[in-house]
Amino acid sequence: MITRVEGLLYGADYNPEQWPESVWTQDVNLMRDAGVTMVTLGVFSWARLQPAENEWDFAWLDRLMDLFDSRGIAVDLATASASPPAWFVRRYPETLPVTADGVRLEFGSRQHYCPSSPVYREAATKLARAIAERYGEHPALALWHIHNEYGDHVTECFCDVSAADFRRWLRERYGDDIAQLNFAWGAEFWSQRYSDFAQIEPPRKAPGPINPGQLLDWRRFSSDALLACFLAERSVLKEVTPEIPVTTNFMSMMKDLDYWKWAAHEEVVSDDAYPDPADSTAHVQAAMNYDLMRSLGGGKPWLLMEQAPSAVSWRDVNVPKTPEQRRLWSLQTVARGADGVMHFQWRASRAGAEKFHSALLPHGGTQSRGWRETVRFGEELAKLGEVAGSRIESTVAIVLDWNSWWALEAEDHPSARVRLKEQILSWYSVLHRWNHVVDFVPPDADLSPYKVVLAPNLYSVSTENASRLSDYVYGGGYLVVGYFSGIVDELDHIHQGVDGSGGGYPGPLREVLGVTVDEWWPIPAGRSVEVAFVADEESTQAKKKHRHSYSAGYHRTPVALGWSEWLSTTTARAVAHYTDGALKGRPAVACNDFGDGRAWYVSCDLGGDIEKVLAEAVRPAVVWPSLASSLAFSGVEVVCRSSESHHYYFLLNHGDKQVDLGSAVPYSAVNLLTGSRPTHLAAQGVAVLKVGR
Numbered sequence: 001m002i003t004r005v006e007g008l009l010y011g012a013d014y015n016p017e018q019w020p021e022s023v024w025t026q027d028v029n030l031m032r033d034a035g036v037t038m039v040t041l042g043v044f045s046w047a048r049l050q051p052a053e054n055e056w057d058f059a060w061l062d063r064l065m066d067l068f069d070s071r072g073i074a075v076d077l078a079t080a081s082a083s084p085p086a087w088f089v090r091r092y093p094e095t096l097p098v099t100a101d102g103v104r105l106e107f108g109s110r111q112h113y114c115p116s117s118p119v120y121r122e123a124a125t126k127l128a129r130a131i132a133e134r135y136g137e138h139p140a141l142a143l144w145h146i147h148n149e150y151g152d153h154v155t156e157c158f159c160d161v162s163a164a165d166f167r168r169w170l171r172e173r174y175g176d177d178i179a180q181l182n183f184a185w186g187a188e189f190w191s192q193r194y195s196d197f198a199q200i201e202p203p204r205k206a207p208g209p210i211n212p213g214q215l216l217d218w219r220r221f222s223s224d225a226l227l228a229c230f231l232a233e234r235s236v237l238k239e240v241t242p243e244i245p246v247t248t249n250f251m252s253m254m255k256d257l258d259y260w261k262w263a264a265h266e267e268v269v270s271d272d273a274y275p276d277p278a279d280s281t282a283h284v285q286a287a288m289n290y291d292l293m294r295s296l297g298g299g300k301p302w303l304l305m306e307q308a309p310s311a312v313s314w315r316d317v318n319v320p321k322t323p324e325q326r327r328l329w330s331l332q333t334v335a336r337g338a339d340g341v342m343h344f345q346w347r348a349s350r351a352g353a354e355k356f357h358s359a360l361l362p363h364g365g366t367q368s369r370g371w372r373e374t375v376r377f378g379e380e381l382a383k384l385g386e387v388a389g390s391r392i393e394s395t396v397a398i399v400l401d402w403n404s405w406w407a408l409e410a411e412d413h414p415s416a417r418v419r420l421k422e423q424i425l426s427w428y429s430v431l432h433r434w435n436h437v438v439d440f441v442p443p444d445a446d447l448s449p450y451k452v453v454l455a456p457n458l459y460s461v462s463t464e465n466a467s468r469l470s471d472y473v474y475g476g477g478y479l480v481v482g483y484f485s486g487i488v489d490e491l492d493h494i495h496q497g498v499d500g501s502g503g504g505y506p507g508p509l510r511e512v513l514g515v516t517v518d519e520w521w522p523i524p525a526g527r528s529v530e531v532a533f534v535a536d537e538e539s540t541q542a543k544k545k546h547r548h549s550y551s552a553g554y555h556r557t558p559v560a561l562g563w564s565e566w567l568s569t570t571t572a573r574a575v576a577h578y579t580d581g582a583l584k585g586r587p588a589v590a591c592n593d594f595g596d597g598r599a600w601y602v603s604c605d606l607g608g609d610i611e612k613v614l615a616e617a618v619r620p621a622v623v624w625p626s627l628a629s630s631l632a633f634s635g636v637e638v639v640c641r642s643s644e645s646h647h648y649y650f651l652l653n654h655g656d657k658q659v660d661l662g663s664a665v666p667y668s669a670v671n672l673l674t675g676s677r678p679t680h681l682a683a684q685g686v687a688v689l690k691v692g693r
Contacts, residue, residue: 009340035378474595514572514592
């Protein structure tokens with residue numbers, strides 16, 4: 001369990017301050033009817049809780065907390081610090097954030113604060129303490145919800161207060177040694193050398209490209225500045241209520257914040273997920289995000305804090321979820337490790353920017369179709385209570401490093417079209433189609449639990465982390481590395497080799513990969529380069545043997561889009577070549593036997609055709625459940641959660657046709673949703689099979 005509440009959590013954000021008190025009892029009674037077990041309360045309540053600097057009003061929240069407790073509904077209580085009230089902004093206008101071009105943003109939206117402002121941090125911490133001291137022992141309290149969606153709207157501030165905080169951060173990072181900073185930033189270039197930390201400002205709008213070393217440190221600092229806000233509130237909550245778990249809701253695979261650092265300070269990882277119902281592949285990226293959330297918590301169950309019951313209000317076109325999508329996507333989060341399905345929000349707003357955002361209780365009330373679906377899903381989720389606490393085991397990992405991500409997508413690179421999340425998704429999509437569940441790991445992780453490790457891009461890698469990858473392969477692991485990797489170190493300096501005389505690409509990964517890259521050869525938009533794979537006898541026989549599981553994509557000629565490289569092999573053997581263009585005849589993909597393991601290097605962007613490489617890497621190394629194997633390529637996503645006594649197989653049909661399960665389902669399996677063994681799975685249908693270990 002991720003809280004003291006038994007079973008899987010079900011509920012939503014509740015914003016009672018938007019409604020007269022006469023509605024509250026009705027709402028709480030309706031929550032009971034719908035099977036709600038927890039609500040998130042107080043996310044945007046600062047103005048109600050503290051109507052003036054020296055004035056507090058908790059009476060209304062007292063009544064609500066008591067009301068929820070009387071109905072047996074737990075509360076995820078927020079610290080309300082996400083949106084400072086008007087009185088605070090007008091009294092302390094210097095706390096408003098400033099953009100890179102010097103514009104101070106105004107009050108009237110949300111998240112309008114400078115993360116480095118000591119005035120804001122003090123006020124937010126004071127608010128958190130007041131809430132904790134008042135409700136810390138309340139029987140309804142089950143979880144602390146710090147702030148809301150850190151990094152949404154405001155990820156950085158360029159004001160003078162932020163500048164001073166940035167300089168303090170730099171002094172800590174470089175030991176108050178300006179020479180170390182100048183080296184890290186390559187400050188001799190363009191005469192940017194500093195003689196004193198006082199000369200440093202944030203990377204505000206400048207005449208041309210800004211120093212990439214400065215930008216990289218700025219991104220690290222900006223993530224840390226928001227983290228400092230979180231930690232200040234967390235410190236108060238853990239002091240007053242050390243036994244109550246703490247969370248803050250993440251925003252899926254978000255570039256701006258280093259979630260590895262953040263998750264280390266959470267007892268419960270939670271996520272806000274808003275896949276687009278109009279996107280037929282949205283469930284794949286959603287699965288990737290959910291695997292990341294589970295991985296951030298070290299494999300522990302996580303919490304879906306927000307999702308839309310139907311349509312959102314902030315896309316250009318806001319397509320609603322079908323009833324089948326709503327159920328299917330909700331259960332997908334449970335399949336991938338969530339121990340709760342929460343929503344934004346409970347009752348649809350009648351005013352404000354989100355009045356057209358869907359809710360568990362729509363504007364049409366209890367006579368609406370949406371309400372009937374809310375009740376129906378609550379009943380279904382209750383049937384899966386025994387799944388809570390079970391875990392997912394994976395033998396495939398993807399390396400994700402925020403520092404490398406930030407450095408990769410800086411300006412003035414060989415191609416501005418290289419994007420890490422898109423590259424990861426193209427590789428992940430293949431594994432998802434095969435029904436392989438993936439763990440994400442940081443670059444300094446222990447890799448020993450994994451049979452295969454994938455690095456779709458590792459542009460920045462330290463020599464220490466490169467050695468970890470080499471040792472992993474030498475000890476018997478399988479590693480696949482994508483293009484434009486091993487280029488720079490953690491300072492964003494080109495790897496030069498031990499003696500500084502030059503080393504070549506991919507830097508400290510050259511030995512384990514058995515290749516060198518002479519030059520990058522980005523492919524212009526609208527063009528492609530054909531790639532031909534070498535079909536030796538071993539791989540041909542393997543493909544015949546495993547044609548059911550790994551056949552998709554082999555009927556067409558692979559092409560590289562966006563990126564290629566002038567690649568040479570040293571100890572590796574070429575397994576694919578470029579067959580046209582300037583690189584015709586040169587290796588495109590190489591495989592290197594290294595120690596007891598094997599490593600592949602992919603020098604081009606193969607898109608979906610990366611399946612050809614991953615098949616060679618994953619097939620011989622990973623054994624996965626026969627149920628998942630037999631349903632690969634069928635459109636049915638299969639995920640297994642396991643407890644000490646049982647396996648729980650989630651079968652999720654994302655296709656528009658019924659799938660015959662045939663003999664794939666064990667005869668002893670029981671669908672927890674129906675109580676019987678399923679023989680087929682309807683389009684957009686779900687089954688949750690319970691099988692003894």
